[in-house]
Amino acid sequence: MAQWMTLEYGWRALTHLSEIDESKYGGTVRLGGWIEDTRNLGGIAFIQLRGRDGVLQVTALKKENEELFKSLTSLSRESVIVVEGKVQENKEAKLGFEILPSQFEVLSEAATPLPLGVADKVGADLDTRLDNRFMDLRKPEHNAIFKVRSALLEGIRGYFSKEKFIEVHTPKIVAAGAEGGSTLFPIQYFGTDAYLAQSPQLYKQMLMATGFERIYEIAPAYRAEKSDTVRHIAEFTSLDVEIAFIKSSEDVMDCIQELVRDTVAFVKENASFELGLLGIDLGTPEIPFRRITHAQCVDILKEKGEGLSPEEDLDTVGEKLIGEVMKERHGIDFYFITDFPTAIKGGTFYAMRKAEDPSLTGYFDLGYAGLELVSGGQREHRYDVLVEQMKENNLALEDFEFYLNAFRYGMPSHGGFGLGIERFIQNMLGISNIRETVLFPRDRSRLVP
């Protein structure tokens, strides 16, 4: 039934909705898109054509061209067409104008029924949405998350570029993990055992011995943790940063707070349409971020009736409580929890302990409204001390020869951090399940699509 024609088009030849202004009124344009809905009133029909930047009304009149009218209105929802027509001003149309079609070409007719409605008036479970992700992402409020994500990454890169960092990529197929082996995905590598990298930790530290001085990496990290929560996925995007010649963990925290402030500001400015669509009003975080020590957290939690030993890390309830307290008492979303005890961070063999009090490390977390967004601190760059701490953890030094070598021949002081990109977006947009911030999430039970 479709009307086949040959229209001139190409990735730069088509007009986009946002390019149409009053100067185009009366002229002819070609646009491509998905038929979201057809309202056929008999003699006149309104086709809602959804493109990258909005929904256009294509208005067809039966008396103008009955053949075109019939073929255009008989297309199924979500079929893809390129349409050519005249732009006509019309105050009754939502955009203030509409297109009167002169011809169109069907690029693809959609099968029916749809596995997931795009313009339907009913919701869908996340599981159904993820099973049909290509359809799900046709919804503006869902693909907006990824436009915000793109802006966030652009903001992050902009900050690091300004501060003379270089972007690097370390291997994701590795022989040993940074911390323990239980959370690694084993793979076969030309007949020997290998793993998917859970963190670029060892590599980014080795790069501190090269003279790059400031590096960052944005790359996937793989964790085989059997974590089944709304803030864990098996494959996530990690921002990893390492800086040489730092004096203490304070330098790292300075970098983080500037990064967060600038990135939030960048997103606010460059994704304002998407933020509006999602109903998000982003605040502007002020620096310096408030700092509380781990010991102070223990006291606050005691006040709140949550028992926690000074040698224990915060649990989920504790994290959330601290987030609430910081919001209530200080009206802030971002805060550093500092001075993690060696008793907690002892397993982190590369963490530097405080010279004045070895029972404490300079390690810290950045909390974001109750969620752990960043972990970081100053690393141990002194070869002998590092070896001691590895021995304490019963690590087989020969397995780490490639890493230790970088500390033998000139290694500056350094420190850094890791930030979960998805968690950043999740909290920024108030999304309840982290899976929504990933196009095709991987978790304990999902490997397809």
Place this chain on the structure above:
RNA sequence: GCCCCCAUGGUGUAGUGGCCUAUCAUCCGAGCCUGUCGAGCUCGGGACACGGAUUCAAAUUCCGUUGGGGGCGCCA
């Protein structure tokens, strides 16, 4: 790994032993309609996750399986 909960058309749901040849909406199909924009109207279509048990009778109760959701632990 542990604990709790859920599974009904393509999608989202109502239904806690017989009134269920299963509700409503959305959707799909056929038709009417020249200003719709959550279009409207008429007619039609489509489902009790799987296996077993209890019972005169099971969507409904019990057991198992599979799938899903949430919490904890751990972490980003």
